[in-house]
Amino acid sequence: MIPVIAPDIGSLRGHAAKRLSILDAAAHVFCREGYGGANIDMVAMEAGVSRQTIYNHHGDKEKLFLAVVREVTERINAGIFDTLSTFPDKPGDLHADLTAFGIRMVRNCICSRDGRFLRKLIQSEGDRYPELFATWLKDGPGRTWSALAARFARLALAGHLQLDDPDLAARQFLALVRVDLEMGMMLGVTPTESELQTSASAAVTTFLRAYARADRP
Structure with a gap:
């Protein structure tokens, strides 16, 4: 019988930690230099490893960039789906509950570090390298829109909303809750709690004017 050798857990953890360290360093470099200006040597210096280590873990610059976007997207998705679990499926006050949910979406997902x-x-590189963000579009916003659309569809089924296209409603809701904050966030300004409240409340008011049932107050 061939003996079964248990994996070295410490070694596996060390490998995973080094991989995440490289991705974090690469994220800083890509954000600072842009995709075109970044190179493997810069990432190696930022991570404190050799360039060969980066090649061993991730391959060339394009594969490293895709790995960074994939890792960040997964972390953002984790926050988004955690927040989606708080969606008001059985609202007591539809306006207030959707406003609170909108605030959580912006604070936990859009304003997060990732x-x-x-x-x-995306703002700096999306138009020059759209192919690098194709997977992000499918696995990031694509999954969020679908999950939120399903929740709005349930609200409509329960009689709270009147929707012909839940997917469109989901995209419009997300656009509305962030539109008043977008310019400041593009400049690196984190919105205050008061600004989050005002923006989300106005967004929900507009949303319900379009989708609230006519027989509901």
Whole structure:
């Protein structure tokens, strides 16, 4: 019988930690230099490893960039789906409950460290390297829109909303809750709690004017 050798847990953890350290360093470099200006040597210096280590873990610059976007997208998705679990499926006050939910979405997902990083990267590099963000579009916003649309569809089924296209409603809701904050966030300004409240309340008012049932107050 061939003996079964248990994996070295410490070694696996060390490998994973080094991989995340490289990705974090690469995120800083790509954000600071842009995709075109960054190179493997800069990432190696930032991470405190050799360039060969980066090649061993991630391959060339394009594969490293894609790994960074994938890692950040997964972390953002974790925050988004955690927040989606607080969606008001059985609202007592539809306006107030959707406003509170909108605030949580902006604070936990759009204003998070990862959200700010990805927004800056897309703004600076999205038009020059759209192919690098194709996976992000499918696995990031694509999943969020679908999950939120399903929740709005349930609200409509329960009689709270009147929707012909839940997917469109989901995209419009997300656009509305962030539109008044977008300019400041592009400049790196984190909105205050008062600004979050005002923006989300106005967004929900507009949203319900379009989608609230006519027989509901």
